[in-house]
Amino acid sequence: MPLFTTRAIEDFPIGNILLRDHHAAFAVEGLRTHLHAWLTAEDMALLSPTTPTLVDERRTPLAWFGDVPDAAKAIVANSSFLIVHPWDLLRANEHFVGALSSPKIEGDIHPNAVIEGVVHLGAGSRILPGVFIEGNVIIGANCKIGPNCYIRGSTSIGDKCHVGNAVEIKNSIMLSGTNVGHLSYVGDSVLGEKVNFGAGTVTSNLRHDGKNHRTEVDGSLVDTGRRKFGCIVGDGVHTGINTSIYPGRKLWPGASTRPGEIVQRDVVSNLQ
Structure with missing residues (x-):
């Protein structure tokens, strides 16, 4: 894809903030994230010791606690997703920019x-x-x-x-x-x-x-x-x-x- 030949997906800006820096907003001890995941606060709030893994509709792990994702204790994301194609960037940008509340x-x-x-x-x-x-x-x-x-x-x-x-x-x-x-x-x-x-x-x-x-x-x-x-x-x-x-x-x-x-x-x- 044209955009991904010159930069990694995690280095693409969403709302002028690199995707990897969006992930930093959720940083807590023991949490790991897929480098290409767009994560929402709504979904991240669902992670807990009983549901330590967040997956998309294809069961791809997006975020998890521990060294490896636990498929047996996973919850399907409502609004988080994996960025695979350039049009997924538009979806993430719509979510982030659309949620702005103050100038x-x-x-x-x-x-x-x-x-x-x-x-x-x-x-x-x-x-x-x-x-x-x-x-x-x-x-x-x-x-x-x-x-x-x-x-x-x-x-x-x-x-x-x-x-x-x-x-x-x-x-x-x-x-x-x-x-x-x-x-x-x-x-x-x-x-x-x-x-x-x-x-x-x-x-x-x-x-x-x-x-x-x-x-x-x-x-x-x-x-x-x-x-x-x-x-x-x-x-x-x-x-x-x-x-x-x-x-x-x-x-x-x-x-x-x-x-x-x-x-x-x-x-x-x-x-x-």
Whole structure:
């Protein structure tokens, strides 16, 4: 997968916090966790001496007390799960960002911006006039958002990102150093580090028949379980202006598109 060729899953940020650091919030003596598990406080509260192991619906251990998981004393998670594919990152991000309850503003918000939701804004970041934020959103440090952008929850944007004029971002993850040029749309997608979307780049995220999206993994089509699903973009990808990307497509690290290109199939670069 494009994102997992350049970083381990445990080193992927969820809401701008590494997955491994999310695990640290549950650290107690004797507790072990699967490196790729997304864990919720609701499920972790279920662990006890009588039920020392938390498993997913496939009985994969997610967290346990002791040296090894005890399958005979396991409880099935309600909301925790194993991150296997990039679209699982979106599910974890939705859970974390959607649960924000109080704002944290360290940057500057222009008086003519409208905020309807809980926002975390990093130091040195600026939200310019005309920006409308609807839902919970996390924006890192030293970012520039707008003017006239529409940012929808649950979106997380890393450090040193630029979201240009009249861009819409919905339920997506953007890693640090990524730029989305003016008049673009990014929906239900994951963008790696130092990606540059040329002006007018549009991701499609809905099938005409309303069914779940499927995407190719190791030569086979896999059901993502998602009715809304955009694209997965590796580090350093550059798109030409007015690029259109079909749902469920993957662009590998270092790949690029030409102006006006329609991405109907995965784009593999020589950096794979």
